[in-house]
């Protein structure tokens with residue numbers, strides 16, 4: 001039995017095909033990650049959303065992220081874009 005299994009896995013495998021599969025798999029994982037964790041921390045303020053004055057008593061909101069400290073990830077923006085185009089396709093009929 002075991003020799004049969006080993007022999008069946010011994011074909012000359014298509015390297016390009018497996019590479020594409022691997023990339024697709026990584027993309028699916030990235031898409032799932034962007035669906036679950038849509039935000040990354042803002043680079044300007046490091047995710048804190050505000051800047052402290054040198055005195056340490058005053059602070060202001062980060063203008064880049066409007067004080068949220070979060071930026072939408074690129075993958076999430078692509079997902080939203082895809083969802084919007086799909087919506088337009090199914091609900092495109094208007095009177």
Ligand SMILES: [Zn+2]
Nearest residue numbers: 042045062065
């Ligand atoms: Zn920020």
